[in-house]
Amino acid sequence: MTVACTEEKAVETAAPAATEQAQPAVATFANEREKQSYVTGAFMGQQMTRMLEAYKELGIELDAKQIEQGIVDGINNNSQVExxxxxxxxxxxxxxxxxxxxxxxxxxxxxxxxxxxxxxxxxxxxxxxxxxxxxxxxxxxxxxxxxxxxxxxxxxxxxxxxxxxxxxxxxxxxxxxxxxxxxxxxxxxxxxxxxxxxxxxxxxxxxxxxxxxxxxxxxxxxxxxxxxxxxxxxxxxxxxxxxxxxxxxxxx
Structure with missing residues (x-):
């Protein structure tokens, strides 16, 4: 009985923490240009998501992780493909x-x-x-x-x-x-x-x-x-x- 009560309390205590973790983080920026840069990236990401959904509707499933890696490599001028x-x-x-x-x-x-x-x-x-x-x-x-x-x-x-x-x-x-x-x-x-x-x-x-x-x-x-x-x-x-x-x- 003691163990059961302890486990229930642990679950009740953990629930608020899980809820808090689910909340999106509020970004802070040093200046307006930094914020503009972030928003540009976020916008491009949203566009990319819509593009992936459009391809999927056509029966073409692209790998989101590989796209992300390709973007990073492209930005760093380090493309793995000629x-x-x-x-x-x-x-x-x-x-x-x-x-x-x-x-x-x-x-x-x-x-x-x-x-x-x-x-x-x-x-x-x-x-x-x-x-x-x-x-x-x-x-x-x-x-x-x-x-x-x-x-x-x-x-x-x-x-x-x-x-x-x-x-x-x-x-x-x-x-x-x-x-x-x-x-x-x-x-x-x-x-x-x-x-x-x-x-x-x-x-x-x-x-x-x-x-x-x-x-x-x-x-x-x-x-x-x-x-x-x-x-x-x-x-x-x-x-x-x-x-x-x-x-x-x-x-x-």
């Missing part, structure tokens, strides 16, 4: 890095192409089933829509400016944009948006609410839109037409 061989090794490393980058890019492009093909197929299947539902109207272009709430007045022309509230989602229900969430309607010339919007909103009257099902070729196509809309995505928009501001040509 200049000609040094340049040769660096060129070979750069060639290996470039090959790895190209392989990674090719893999990413392949995965993206596969994803866009799958998105296209999923959109086609979705629209085929959606067209069978009651109340869905399919236009000649392939745009699908349903009237949620009818409005009154004149429909806008493609050259008019419209004020709308809207919510956009992918076919899996993921929301990627919403003027409702921003608390402010959007205003834009109708001929300066995606083709599905230009066609669809011209079918609406002020005060109406429509739901549009827009094929990818009438939306953002193969490129998609940023990270939120993958390429070849079929989109669903709930649109509320608030007002129409006719173009100057239409007024005349």
């Amino acid at each position: 200049e000609a061989e040094l340049q040769e090794v660096l060129a070979a490393l750069e060639s290996e890095r470039m090959e790895a980058v190209q392989a990674l890019q090719a893999k990413m492009e392949e995965e993206q192409a596969k994803a866009t093909e799958e998105a296209k197929a999923a959109g086609v299947a979705f629209l085929a089933e959606n067209a069978k539902k009651e109340g869905i109207v399919v236009t000649e272009s392939g745009l699908q829509y349903e009237v949620v709430e009818a409005g009154e007045g004149d429909s806008p022309a493609a050259t008019d400016t419209v004020e709308v509230h809207y919510r956009g989602t992918l076919i899996d229900g993921t929301q990627f944009d919403s003027s409702y969430d921003r608390g402010q309607p959007a205003t834009f010339p109708l001929n300066q948006v995606i083709a599905g919007w230009t066609e669809g909103v011209q079918l609406m009257k002020p005060g109406s609410k429509y739901r549009f099902y827009i094929p990818s070729d009438l939306a953002y196509g193969e490129r998609g839109a940023g990270d939120s809309v993958p390429g070849n995505s079929t989109l669903i928009f709930d649109v509320e037409l608030l007002s129409v501001n006719p173009s100057a040509e239409a007024v005349q």
Whole structure:
């Protein structure tokens, strides 16, 4: 019992010391130039760490200790490798890095192409089933829509400016944009948006609410839109037409 108690006390006593040792030392410098020199070295070290991580992501693992030794030898003008061989090794490393980058890019492009093909197929299947539902109207272009709430007045022309509230989602229900969430309607010339919007909103009257099902070729196509809309995505928009501001040509 005495031994057990003694060991516990020893552990309790040692714990604060271990905590203190884990704290980073506070550097002191004789003058500002000395501090600048240290900071320069620290910055170079951080850059080197990021470089090592970038190489590792490409499948190239460099030895940090050897890099450190090489830096020291280089500073002391005591390199263990002749200049000609040094340049040769660096060129070979750069060639290996470039090959790895190209392989990674090719893999990413392949995965993206596969994803866009799958998105296209999923959109086609979705629209085929959606067209069978009651109340869905399919236009000649392939745009699908349903009237949620009818409005009154004149429909806008493609050259008019419209004020709308809207919510956009992918076919899996993921929301990627919403003027409702921003608390402010959007205003834009109708001929300066995606083709599905230009066609669809011209079918609406002020005060109406429509739901549009827009094929990818009438939306953002193969490129998609940023990270939120993958390429070849079929989109669903709930649109509320608030007002129409006719173009100057239409007024005349």
